[in-house]
Amino acid sequence: MSGGRVLQRVELFERIRRDRRLENASVRSLAKRYGVHRRVVRQALESALPPARKTIEVRRSVLDQGKDWIDEMLRADLTAPPKQRHTNKRIMDRLRDEHGFSVAYSTLNDYLRVRRPQIREEADRARMLTEGMVPQFHRPGEEAEVDFAEVWVRVDGKPLACQLFTLRLSYSGKAVHRVFSTSGQEAFMQGHVDAFRILGGVPTRHIRYDNLKPAVSQVCFGRSRVESQRWVAFRSHYGFDAFYCRPGVEGAHEKGGVEHEGGRFRRSHLVPVPEVDTLAELNEKIEQIEIAEDARHIDNRPTSVGFDFDYEAPLLAPLPFEDFDIGLTLTPKVDKTSRITVRQNKYSVPARFIGTNVRVPLRADEVWVFERNQLVVRHPRLAGRYGFRDLLDHYLEILRHKPGALEHSTGLAAARESGQFTATHDAFWAAAIESRGRSEGTRALIEVLLLHRRLPDEAVVAGMKAVLEAGSVSPDLVAIEARKALAAAGGPPPVVIAPQATAATVAAEPDTAEPEPESAQVISLPQRRPVLPPDSRPEPSLAAYGQLLSIQPKGSA
Structure with a gap:
């Protein structure tokens, strides 16, 4: 050495x-x-090569005969509920009772301490092999993926759990996102319509989905599904097929592109929680974000999303000439509280419809109420159940007869919260109550609130301020001052009623008469009616009525 x-x-x-x-x-x-x-x-x-070492003969363990039985129990534990898996003692008891095999408890413990992790590792390796993914190639213009993801939005100061709809083209990665208050069928279809409009076409092969309730009524064996009839009609109208992924986690990788896209967009652009007045305002901001994201690169591709989409867009199928009517038409009855019930939420309508049925096209983000073909009111659609949305204007005719119900009404509370019922309204109300009493003062306020139907809110508020400064609470004076304020702001001039000139007055007045000053003009509160031509028919005869008066009743002197 x-x-x-x-x-x-x-x-x-x-x-x-x-x-x-x-x-x-x-x-x-x-x-x-x-x-x-x-x-x-x-x-x-x-020999130049050393001889091979002799193999050491391992002494056979007493467990060799029962190792297969023990391993079978351990593999069954991998899929069993956590609280119903084999303990060491239970394995020993089963070996003795079912197989007649006895072993020392310490010997069994030593084996299980080593073998349990090995069984789990073997199962993980087998699962990784079966769940391995093969890279796929998507042809341009053929495929897309759709999914919903939960997102929180602060709407008008209130937190609201919403749904983020995402449609993503598989080739270019171009995605369209929309936030809705619900994931119902109306929102599901509205998301498709918006996406097709922005993309300028429809995928020619299919769109991948999981088992969304708006599309699938029943999940059958394999990939077969029972689709809802409106969804089938929608697909037929736009001309595309649906590819349904396997249920549960097993099918998540079949549309992994949109699964990742929904989470990425939420983390990148909806953090912190967005604060908007309406969801329509948020969707407008999202549309601008999507335009800016065309410069983004996916998975280190050399080309951007916008570049790939420019190549893919002409290969999409063209849109149909007419849009599909996605609104679900309902005909609810207006109850005595002047409300209709739509999807377990209540919405107010004008009081004149109490006891009648109205037509309601239910949309993804709005509830429209029609009287025949005339739109009566549009409400933002409420999420969840048992909510309500009341407008004070719908109850004014009832409050004329029941003024005491105004103070604690839900419509007044909503008007205060939205800022439509201002401090000037409160001041006018208080002054009217002090001057006329609670009932009559409240009725005076209601007459002022009715002015909002035909005059701008700013003009009515200005009219109330002018009348209060003059020490009056007359609704007629509020209307006069509101029209003056509207004319001063450049609005339509107030209606002026001039004394009608007769033939005698025209002949008596000389041509050089000076015109009266403008201060003598009178402002009319109601709309001026047109002057009708004189009636040339002869006056009716009253002879028949004279005969009736000449008849004396029986028993009279």
């Missing part, structure tokens, strides 16, 4: 053979020189 380094067996054999070849050293001297047994020297002289 040299330098105190322990020689490898092959090197030892090489040096022994070299010394024997050069010095013709004896076996004894070589053994003494290298500190090995003479048997090792003889092995080196016989």
